[in-house]
Amino acid sequence: MKVSRRSAVPPFAVMEVLAAANARRAAGADVLNLCAGEPSTGASDVVRERAAEVLRTGDIGYTEALGVPALREAIAGHYDRWYDLEVDPARIAVTTGSSGGFLLAFLAAFDVGDRVALARPGYPAYKNILSALGCEVVELDCGPETRYQPGVSQLMGAYYDGGLDGLVVASPANPTGTMITPDELDAVAEWCAAHEVRLISDEIYHGIAYSDEVTQATAARYAGQGAVVVNSFSKYWAMTGWRLGWLVLPEELVAPVGALAGNVALSPPALAQQAGIAAFSEEGYEAAAENVARYADSRALLLERQAELGWDPVAPADGAFYFYGNIARFGLDSVTYCERLLAEADVAITPGLDFDGVRGRDWVRLSFASAPDVVARAVDRIAAWHKTL
Numbered sequence: 036m037k038v039s040r041r042s043a044v045p046p047f048a049v050m051e052v053l054a055a056a057n058a059r060r061a062a063g064a065d066v067l068n069l070c071a072g073e074p075s076t077g078a079s080d081v082v083r084e085r086a087a088e089v090l091r092t093g094d095i096g097y098t099e100a101l102g103v104p105a106l107r108e109a110i111a112g113h114y115d116r117w118y119d120l121e122v123d124p125a126r127i128a129v130t131t132g133s134s135g136g137f138l139l140a141f142l143a144a145f146d147v148g149d150r151v152a153l154a155r156p157g158y159p160a161y162k163n164i165l166s167a168l169g170c171e172v173v174e175l176d177c178g179p180e181t182r183y184q185p186g187v188s189q190l191m192g193a194y195y196d197g198g199l200d201g202l203v204v205a206s207p208a209n210p211t212g213t214m215i216t217p218d219e220l221d222a223v224a225e226w227c228a229a230h231e232v233r234l235i236s237d238e239i240y241h242g243i244a245y246s247d248e249v250t251q252a253t254a255a256r257y258a259g260q261g262a263v264v265v266n267s268f269s270k271y272w273a274m275t276g277w278r279l280g281w282l283v284l285p286e287e288l289v290a291p292v293g294a295l296a297g298n299v300a301l302s303p304p305a306l307a308q309q310a311g312i313a314a315f316s317e318e319g320y321e322a323a324a325e326n327v328a329r330y331a332d333s334r335a336l337l338l339e340r341q342a343e344l345g346w347d348p349v350a351p352a353d354g355a356f357y358f359y360g361n362i363a364r365f366g367l368d369s370v371t372y373c374e375r376l377l378a379e380a381d382v383a384i385t386p387g388l389d390f391d392g393v394r395g396r397d398w399v400r401l402s403f404a405s406a407p408d409v410v411a412r413a414v415d416r417i418a419a420w421h422k423t424l
Contacts, residue, residue, distance in 0.1 A: 107124040
């Protein structure tokens with residue numbers, strides 16, 4: 036029997052590295068796993084306690100397709116708290132992680148053959164999901180001269196080269212950690228609205244930032260101009276396996292996303308939704324802020340030991356928890372580098388080819404979402420391993 040052409044997308048290499056690291060760990064190796072963008076703390080106590088309470092006494096059956104009203108209202112309150120922005124809970128769709136949110140947003144916003152632009156390097160699932168849905172992906176080559184973020188001049192070039200129907204931006208970005216300034220976001224959003232290009236803004240790392248010079252701005256304030264915001268509980272609230280995210284939608288996409296959501300998954304995970312409400316408590320915010328402080332310590336350690344690590348140049352990690360560095364000087368492509376580093380030094384990181392099919396062979400990504408002592412041990416091992424090459 037045949038296999039669909041739409042399924043012929045490359046696997047997410049980080050998951051293969053993660054599987055290999057887990058296999059070595061199961062065999063008894065002392066693996067330091069810094070490949071996945073996963074906070075090592077897990078969900079806060081207040082979220083866990085709420086989940087336990089719901090398991091004992093609550094209803095965890097199907098919910099509304101767009102999520103329970105109490106959670107949608109709590110998310111709306113979050114926008115008021117963080118951005119001083121009033122968001123109608125009716126325009127919020129709770130999703131099965133941000134991954135489910137991207138799928139619903141792309142299905143609702145784009146047709147087969149639509150051209151959608153995104154930055155390279157960037158999160159590979161954008162490209163792969165869009166390709167599987169029959170969209171044409173337009174990669175915008177973003178390097179240090181643009182701080183790895185797309186700008187209006189690049190959009191104009193892509194637009195006049197064949198038209199654009201959509202643009203995906205991410206701030207802070209994966210794998211670089213770079214951020215879009217409010218002025219840059221204003222310019223991009225206004226350009227998209229003027230040219231009827233749907234803006235999709237990945238904001239799943241909001242709250243994880245280290246630079247006072249760049250304020251995190253949300254594209255939710257452009258929902259009236261057609262922008263879609265994707266966010267998640269996985270990163271700031273460290274709830275990766277709970278599979279809980281959300282969309283802030285323009286009015287015209289609420290009903291389409293609702294219809295799609297009901298058909299694709301019926302509803303997001305009920306237990307995660309009920310527990311997620313507690314993430315917006317004072318205790319939930321405090322626990323998340325403590326995690327960010329720990330990431331900041333790990334980031335500072337990496338910056339202090341960058342010369343010892345030997346990756347040069349590195350992207351400016353203004354936010355998120357990634358260190359994206361160039362390893363060309365070692366004479367190994369990134370896949371081989373990562374395979375050997377795991378096999379010979381028991382450190383798991385991610386090859387850059389996951390994020391950049393053109394230049395990624397010379398780049399790797401390290402996640403510093405672990406404790407500073409774990410990151411320090413990893414740097415020790417990498418530096419020692421380099422001496423054997």
